[in-house]
Amino acid sequence: MTFLSETLARVKPSPTIAVSTLAAELKAAGKDVIGLGAGEPDFNTPQNICDAAKAAIDAGKTKYTAPDGIVELKQAICDKLQRDNGLSYTTKQVSIGTGGKQILYNALMATLDPGDEVVIPAPYWVSYPDMVLLAGGEPVIASARAENAYKLTAEELEAAITPKTKWFIFNSPSNPTGAGYNREELKALTDVLMRHPHVRVMTDDMYEHLVYDGFEFVTPAQVEPGLYDRTLTCNGVSKAYAMTGWRIGYAAGPESLIGAMRKIQSQSTSNPCSISQWAAVEALNGTQDYIATNNEVFKRRRNMVVEMLNAAEGITCPTPEGAFYVYPSIAGCMGKTTPGGKLIETDEDFATALLEEKGVAVVFGGAFGLSPNFRVSYATSDENLEKACTRIQEFCAELS
Secondary structure, eight states: SSSSSSGGGGGOOHHHHHHHHHHHHHHHTOOOOEEEEOOOSSOOOOOOHHHHHHHHHTTTOSOOTTTTOOOOHHHHHHHHHHHHOOOOOOOOGGGEEEEEHHHHHHHHHHOOOOTOOEEEEEEOOTHHHHHHHHHHEEEEEEOOOGEEEEEEEHHHHHHHTTTTTTEEEEEEOOTOOOOOOOOOOOOOOOOHTTTHHHTTEEEEOTTTTOOOOOOOOOOOOHHHHGGGGGGEEEEESSSTTOGGGGEEEEEEOOHHHHHHHHHHHHHHTTTTHHHHHHHHHHHHOOOOOOHHHHHHHHHHHHHHHHHHHHHHHHBBBBOOTTTHHHHHHHHHHGGGTTTTTTOOOHHHHHHHHHHHHHOOOOOGGGGGTTTTBEEEESOOOHHHHHHHHHHHHHHHHHHO
C-alpha cells in the first residue's frame, strides 16, 4: 500500500507557479532575471477597496461568515451580473469561494463521476485538466488552431462532444492567448451546445473587463438564454480590480448546483476571508473608473510586446483582444541551436534556454496544451517588457 493517493498521481504541479517561483529564486540569488510568467496586475488594489477592508476590520467584521459568503456580497454579484451581462440571479444562486480556482474545483467535485468527460479548448489555463482529473473526470482536449486566432470553432466543439460529456469549459478572453470570442463566434458555439442538452457550460469570465480596441465582451448565457439553466457563470475580482491576493471568486448558476458546491465548501475550507468579502462588495458596487485607465496601460504594453516579438526571428505573435497575455508561435525557432549549445526541440527547451542564457522567464506552450509557443504576461512595467523583449530578439537572432 502506497501512502499517497493514486488520484494525486494523475495530476502535476502548476507550471505557471513553478516558473514564477524559479524566477523569484534566481533573483534572490542575485541573478538578473525578468519574470514574465505571473498572471497578475502590477497595479496596487484601488484605495476605495482597501479603505472598505480597513472599515470592515474596525467594525469587527472578522468572524466566520456563511460557508459560501455573505449575503451583501452575493447581492453585489447579482447586481453586477444584471448590470454588465443582463443575467438575472437571486442570492440563492450565487456561491463565493477563495478565488476563482476554488469555484471551478467545487463545481467539478460536485458533478463529476468516473468516466465523465469535460471538453476543454486548447490552449487552456493550466489548471483546468488537472482539476478535472482530481475530481475523477476525464479531460477531452479540443485544440484550436493558430489560423483561427486560437479560438475553437463550432465544428471542433461538435467533434469533441460525446454521450459522456458533462461539461464544456469556456474561457474568454483567454488565458493564455488573450483571444476573445465576439458575439457571432460565441453564438456558433452555443448553437452546438443547444443540440446537446446533456452538456453543461462552465464559463471562466475572469478577464471580462480587460478588453481592448472596442471589443464587446459577452458570456454564453447572455448570448443564448436557452443555456441559462445549464450554465455556471464564474468570475472574480482578482484581475480587473488588482485583488489577486485577496482571493475572492464567485459563480452563479442553478440553485441545486450552488447548494452542492456549498456542501463541499462547508466541509473543506468553509468561508472565504471575511475582510476580503467586504472589500469585494466595494469593488463591485464602487467606482469602476480605474478599470478603463488601467486598460489603457495594458493596451500600450500589449502593442509594444506584439510589435517587438514579431520583430524577433522565427516568432509570430498575434494581437489578442483581451487579458494581459500574448501567445507567440516559435515554429521558426524549432530545430535550431543556442550559442550555449542547447538544441531547441520543444517549446520547453526554448523557455529553459531563454531563462538560462538571457534571464527571461516565460511559460512554455506545452503547459497550456498547444505547441510550439510560449506565454508572456505583460502585466509588468514598460521598462521590464522592453528589456525582456530585446533579450528575446537577441536570443532568437543568435540561434543557428
